Every structure is written in C-alpha cells, then in structure tokens.
Amino acid sequence: MPFRWSLNPYMGCAHRCTYCYVRGYERRADRPSGEEYGQSVRVKTNVADVLRQELARRSWRGEGVAIGAATDPYQPVEGYYRLTRKCLEVLAAARNPFSIITRGPMIIRDIDVLQEASRRAEVHITFSVPTLDPTIWRKTEPGTAPPRQRLRALRAVVDAGIDAGVGIAPVLPGITDKPELLTDVVRAAREAGATGVWCNVLFLAPGTREHFLEHLARDWPELLPRYERLYRATTYLAKSETEPIKRQVASLRERYEVADRRQVKLEPAPQPEQLSLAV
Template sequence: MNDPRLDLRGRGAVSNPPNRFESLSFHLELTDESLFPEEERVQPTTRLFRDTSRTIVNKNDSPDVGFEYSINPYRGCEHGCAYCYARPTHEYLGYSAGLDFESKIFVKDKAPELLREKLMSRSWQPASLFFSGITDCYQPIERRLRITRGCLEVLREFRNPAGIITKNQLITRDIDILQDMAKLNGIMVFLSVTTLDADLGGKLEPRTSRPQARLKAIEELARHGIPVGVNVAPVIPGLTDHELPSILKAAADAGARWAGYTPVRLPGAVLNVFTEWLDTHKPERKEKILSAIRDVRGGKLNDPRFGSRMRGEGAIAENLRQMFKIYTRRENLNREDLHLTTEHFSRPGDQLSFL
C-alpha cells in the first residue's frame, strides 16, 4: 500500500512489502490521502551503510546466467527499477525488497583492496569477472564513491578481463580504463535498455539514465573502440515487448555489435512491488500485462526454472524469440563471437600491465 505521508516521486517501489524471513510485520492503515497534502509529504531518504564483507568475488552456480564470477560493489540499488529481480536479496539483510532496496544501500568501500587480495592469491585461476549480479555498479552513488572505478583499476593492472552491464551513462567516465583493457580483449560492456519511451522509463526505472543517454553511452563507447552491446531487458509483455525491434535498431545505429534480451522475471516480493507499480501508473492495463506475463511463464507470474526463466515459453515467448532473431540479423548484430581472454593475466612484477 502507498504510504500517503511519503512523496514517492523518483522511486520505483511505493511501499515496503513484508520481509519473507520476518514473522512479524505491520500494515499502516492510512487511506485518506487528503489528510497529507502533497506539499507536506517527505521523500524517503537514501541511507548508506558500510558493508564489511571480507570477500568481493562471488562464484555463480546458476547454469543459465553466462558468467561464473561476479563482483557487486554495492548491495541495493538507487536506480529503483520496479521490476528488478534482485530486490529479494535485501531480505537477507533484514530489510524489505521494496523502498528499502532502493533507499538503504550497502557500500563495499574496501572492494578494490579485497579484489587485489583475491587476484594476488595463487589459488586464483584467471577468469572473467562480471559487474554485477545483484546491483548496478554505476548507480548514482558511484559518481562520488568511485568504488567500481577502483575495481577496474585493479583489473587493468592484473590484466584480468571483465564484463559490465549497466543502465547508467556514468560508465563513460571510465573510458580511459576501459580502452586500456579493450586493447587486450579484456572488456565487454552491455547497456541495458528497457524502453525508448522516456516518460515510461522515468516511472518504471526512475533513477537510471534516460534511454537516449544510454544510447549516447553506446555511441561513445563504440567510438573509443570498446566492445559494446545492448541488453533489451527486461522485456515486459503487454507493456514494452512491441519496442524490441526499435531498441535493437537504435542500439545498432549507435554502434552496438551484440544484443541479448530477457523477459521480465518477478521472483518473490518483486511481484508485489511490480503489481503495486501497475496499480499506481498503469491501472487500466494491469490485467492485460499480467495476463501476458502469465502466458510467457506457463500460467504463472514467475517461473524460477533454470533455462526457461531466461526465455519463457508459449506463444508470446516464441514470438519474442522470432522477432529477436529477425531483427538482430537485420541490424547486423551478433555477427561475431564475444571473446574475452585471460591469456594476458599477470600479477604485479610478473610482466607489463594493460598500459
């Protein structure tokens, strides 16, 4: 339920759904919004917490995500995407997957040092590292804290390859590092684009870079020789699926060489967050959108099975597959293999760095 005491502009979630691990929860019964004039409402404050994790490299055992190791410089994400599949991870920290996920951000300020320690270990077998599995490494706070940049500096020094996926134009700040890594096939970047409709994007993913800014980032990265692609994700049946061809074309025109897509996933409390978003922003289309999602998910609103969760099933899912195939071919996307190499990996003192 929307808390009428709060000004939720710039937020994707409108409430804090109960934490599945907590036996006690409360529900605020405030139904008369007229009691709280708009000018008296307050915006939820973003708070930062120091994350004292002793490791930064996470091993992934899921067979359908395409990477083995990941780095998450933050937990939680200011971007506030209403559909974000990572929201339930905040429940492990004792918080909600709703507003808490986007307003209580855990900061791994020691991440570069921990990464250096990991790569210096003789037990580390060089492998590509992925930014990030459960957050966006270029969310707004990164502009000031520069933790992701610090990690990239370490990777450049060790010549360890990495992949990045982000919704934020801020990645262009680090072109100097990315260029050095690209010289030895040590980096690939994907900009995630959900919609080209700036108004829809501003409501659905309120603190991300706007769609045109992301396309501009693709263009700038490509111009500097950095391998870049587009991830059309999530595709939301009944809401954004019709945009797949136009997003692929716009990204290709900007310089993207590769593309991927994923239908929306609504695990756990994400379903509550997303349906509340529909109630707030698209009430007239809510049932149509949810029905289309069920069609992709075998009659359910979420399908956690490996493999099918990334592509879906049924008529709409098949239509997406065919559409993606046709338009990637038409736009000359995915015509070459994505290739990162670990052959240049070296520890300080062994041989030259990327520079």
C-alpha cells in the first residue's frame, strides 16, 4: 500500500503487537522498542489544527493521506482525546482523500464523519486481520480487539456505504501462512462484506527483529532456527518466499469472490466536465 503522505495522531501504540515495524523507528530515535513500547502513548494534541493549516496551503495538491501507518488511530486513548475524529472532520471539510488502517472497532463511532467524507473525496478503510486463530492472536497482538470484533466493525462500516476491506498483515511464515488459516480469514472477510483483501509478509528491521525473535523463542521455539535463517541478513524476505503466499491469497480472493458488493456506495460526485467553446 504505497503512499506519499501519512498522518499519525499519536506516537506509540497500546496494541503492543510483537511484530510491529514501528519498534524499529523507535529504536533509531533512541526510544524504548522492547517490552516498554506501548506502555506510554504520546498525544499530538494540536494535530487537527496543524492538519487544517497544511491542507490550506496553496502548494497542497490534495493528495491522499494514509492514517495509521505508524500507530493505530483507534487505540484506546482515542476514546478520550478524539484526535482521529477531529482529523477526519478536517479532511472531510477540505474534500481531501484519505485511507485508514486499523485494528480498532472504535472506528464505528465515526461512521457519520466517514460517510460525509466519502461523499466528498475517495475514502478507503483497511481492517488489519492477520489471523482468526485465538491462540496466535493473543500471543502476537496482546493489546488488540479480537479479530472477529474487527470484522463486525467492518460489516457496520460497509453497510454504511463506506469502502472497507481486510489486510492480512503481516503473514507470519510457519505460523499464519497455513492454507486453512488464510482461508478462514478470506472467507470471514467475504462474509463481513469486505470490498477487497490483500496481504503482506512479515519483515523484520533492527529493533523489531530482536523483540519478535524473543517472543518467537518463547511461544514457537521450534521455528526460531527457520526465522534466524530467513532473516539472517535481510529485513525483507525474497520474492521466492513471499510470492507464493500472495498468490495463495489472491486465489482465495477469487475463489470466495471478494469484491465491492455494497448496496449503497458513498462516492464523491464526478467533477463537472469542461466543455470547449466552438467558434
């Protein structure tokens, strides 16, 4: 999911996912990236005001903004500060396109704002659902809402006319890449009304690598040698490792006919056509 501009109302994340790539950023900034990460969250209290000023610049071209690339915008602290909601209101007022990636069912609180934004600009929501397996979920995403709760939120968002799909990210080799587990997620996404499904395979940068492998040694010790071999000299796995998984998810997407089936599609009105004047 490439993007040029991102927005994160918070720094740090209470979800404490063991594989979170942001741990690498925190380490480079000389901030805690191990078990301490996520125990405190820094709040950008003026983020909506700064966003409004940036969108008003004459140089701003109305490009898409990705929300949640470095911290979940709907982690628990959002229930109090409501900064994500304020940012959505600013983006909607500016008719600026945006996307959101989240594991937080709290997003249903903001369906009204998302509907208004969808009528004004392109809006897309991704619910991250790496697995439905309860044991794997508890071990790898200790601070997150249960996966099926996220899917219920997805259903509510889609039924409201908003474009929303599922990201199986990250896929963990030897853990969540089993065909039956991937099938469970794609089938459940289809049943929840997802407009699309995509996946990414785990990558491990310094800062994340050490923390993840420590948890792997505790929870799946038999897989530690494989991971040490796969990620010995690289952050990203070779295509020979990742492409078979991506092809499998693509095949499942076709098999279960995951597509945009919204009964009501909220979309911005088409731009008026500029007619030429014949003389």
